[in-house]
Amino acid sequence: MENLMEAGNPYHEVLLLAIVAGLASHQGFRKYEPTISGFLGVFFSLQAIIFLGIVIRHGSTLEYLVSGAMLTTMFGVIYLGVLGLSIVLYRVYLHPLRHYPGPKLSRITKIEWFFRARDGHFYLHVNKLHKKYGDVVRVGPNDIAFCDPSDTPLINGPLSKMAKGAHADGSPWAKARSVTFVKERAEHRARRRIWDQGFTTAALQQYEPRIASLLERMSDQFASRIGRGCGLGKIIVEPHANFRVEEINFADWTSFFAFDAMGDLGFGNDFGMVEKAMKMRIVWMTLPWCKYIVNYLPIDDEMKEQTKQFVKFGNERFDARKAKGTTRADIFSHLLAHDQESGGRILEVELREDAKAIIIAGSDTTSFALVAILYCLIQHEQAYEKLEKEIDALNAKGLIRGTTLGPEQAPYINGVINEALRLFPPAPEPTQRTYGESPYILNGKLIPPHTNCYVSVYTLARDERNFSAADKFIPERWIETARPEMFNHNTKAFVPFGSGLFNCAGRTLAQLELRQFIATLLYRFHFSAGRSFNPQSFLTSLRSNGTMESGGLPLLLTARNAKCSH
Ligand code: HEM
Incomplete structure (x- = not known):
């Protein structure tokens, strides 16, 4: 045959x-x-x-x-x-995107993107690409990044008609989508209406005393450590000083604070699992097509295990919180309520995912923002002095409630917060949006169907055309009467909380936490660079897995207006 x-x-x-x-x-x-x-x-x-x-x-x-x-x-x-x-x-x-400039490899594959994202430096890579190729860069086969503030509001701003892209396909382990992963505009709007009820002024006023009490506890911890010489940090006796100071890893403390705040106001705290879960998330957000085999990819086993633990933990916290019902005023009690416009409610499977979203979105971001603020302050003595002056005056008047510390009452506090968020956005990754199946004309540029458009948040805020002396820490630029004349100041280019329909749901709460932390703890204690602090090492330690993390911030702690038993 x-x-x-x-x-x-x-x-x-x-x-x-x-x-x-x-x-x-x-x-x-x-x-x-x-x-x-x-x-x-x-x-x-x-x-x-x-x-x-x-x-x-x-x-x-x-x-x-x-x-x-x-x-x-x-x-x-x-x-x-x-x-x-x-x-x-x-x-x-x-490819219809072939005329857009960008590296050759990015036209073919997102493999470089994947490795840069895995190392936590994708936002810096995009920043470099903008410097080399211009304001519009092809960063992947179907992906374009933008950093011109006349384009970006049309992508993620109030005028945008775009939806979330494949980044928001959701976790491979989830049975439903958290608000973060609702891509369609109408469905998202309905879900956000319920979420937004948890962040109104009235809701924030309910949370405020609980944040104040957390800060009291933290302040006591600091004071007792300075007094007794025990605890997390080591006591250092300065040769020519008649007071004792303690070196602490400030990043640990802000992390405790931010997780405790989410634990108290949301669902629970995670003790280290979030970081690993975020690293895992970046894998399937970058390459959505591989999310169902992510467990079989040759990546860190501990990361896989911690991610599963985090999912389990999130579910347990959800069950525990659900058992308490709506009697407690926290974010969850608002999520249990119905949408006043449509009468709809968030389903239980969705609420389970929202529980994890609160932990992921609300903890590391706020914690890193505080680290960034202190990193900037310890290197800018004059700014720190001005800030302390304002804080002292506010404390003298008894005005240290986070909800009353807006830019009018506390211009310098808000200037410092904005400036640190501008230089070090806690969520620096370019935000992704898509117009789906239809072509789109964006400021005269043809965006073919299924193109993912990205707003380069980090680059926008570091661009001299938007902010003069863009790499410098100058809180005065946020105060109209103090801003140097002729300074470029384009607020459209400042989007650390995103913008438009899909912006940060917890922005007002985050601002409340940051303001109250500064007004309370920086009144009672003074922080300065620790012995092992090295600005360059701090900068090289920064990584973003969606949210930014640092390798630690060693600070010396001395009492200002705190009662310590020396
Ligand atoms: C300094 C602190 C924070 C920063 C810089 C920050 C930043 C962001 C950013 C950039 C986004 C994505 C926006 C977009 O896609 O355009 C986001 C989304 C979100 N954030 Fe925050 N965030 C912070 C704190 C918080 C807090 C305290 C919560 C409270 C739970 C929170 C809850 C959320 C939620 C639920 C989303 C998803 C919103 C949606 O898709 O509708 N964030 N945040």
Whole structure:
């Protein structure tokens, strides 16, 4: 019996079929980008069809089965080759985004993006690309980053008609979507109406005493450590000073504070799992198609385990909080309420995910903001002195309630907060939006269907055209009467909390926490650079996994207006 491989015809037929299938698949995948499991499904189905076709046509003797298997393998290899080649050639020479400037590799694949994101430096990479290629850069095959403030509000601002993109496809382990991952505008708007009830002035006034009490407890901890010389930090006796100071890792303390605040006002605290869970999140947010096989990827096992622990922990905290009902005034009690416009409620499976969103979105961000503020202050003595002066005056008047510390009452506190958030946005990754299936004209630029548009938050705020002396810490720029004349000051370029429909739900709460922390703790204690503080090491330690983290901030702590038992 003639061997199939020697027969000639089947070989040519399979070759032709592989080429046609490869080209056809590419056309299909351009419209409906598959997940990795979807792709494998298509691939193995095609293999099975080819193999069965050969067997049905030529018989199922051992000889034909073996040559059929060889031909099927050949089909697979050629199919993958043609598909790959077709994708590469299309993305480089025919793709509608081909005229946008950007690195060659980014036109073909997001692999560099993935590695930069994994190392926590993607926002810096995009910043460099803008410097090299301009305000509009192709950062991925279907991805364009923008840093011109006349473009960016049309992407993520109040005027935008775009929805969230594939970044917000949601966690592979979740049974429902948290508010963060609701991509469609109408559905998101309904969900946010319920969320927003938890951040009104009235709601914040209920949270305020609880934040004050957390700060009291923290203040007591600091005071007792200075007094007794025990605790987290080590006591240092300054040679020419008649008071004792303590070196602390400030980043640890802000983390305790921010997690405790979310624990008290939201659901619970996580003791270190969030960081790992965020690292895992960046994997499937960057390459959404691989999210269902993320557990099998060669990445840190501890990270996988911690992520599962975090999911379990979030669920347990949710159950514990749900059992308490609506009697307690916290964010959760508002999420349990119904939407006053539509009468709808958040489903329990969704609430479970929202519980985790509160922990993830509300803790590391606020904690890092405080670290950034202190990092800036300890290096700018004059600014720190001005701030202490304002804080002392406010304390003398008894005006240290976070809800009353707006820019009019506390211009310098707010200037310092804004300036630190501008230089070090706690969520510095470019925010992704898409217009979906329709083409879109953005300020005269054609945005083809399925393009992901990104707002380069970090770059916008560090651009001299938007903020003069952009790399310098100058809180006065936020105070109209104190801003140096002729200073560029473009508030459209300042979006640390995002902007528009999908902006940060907890912005008002975060501002309340930051203001109250500064007005209370910086009144009672003075912080200065610790012995092991090195500005360069601090900067190189910064990583963003969606939210920013630092390698620590060693500070010396001395009492100002705190009662310590020396
Ligand atoms: C300094 C502190 C904070 C910063 C800088 C910050 C920043 C951000 C940013 C940039 C976004 C994404 C916006 C976008 O996609 O355009 C966001 C979303 C969000 N943030 Fe915050 N955040 C902070 C604190 C908080 C707090 C305390 C909470 C309280 C729970 C919170 C809850 C949320 C939620 C729920 C979302 C998702 C909103 C949505 O998709 O509708 N954030 N935040």
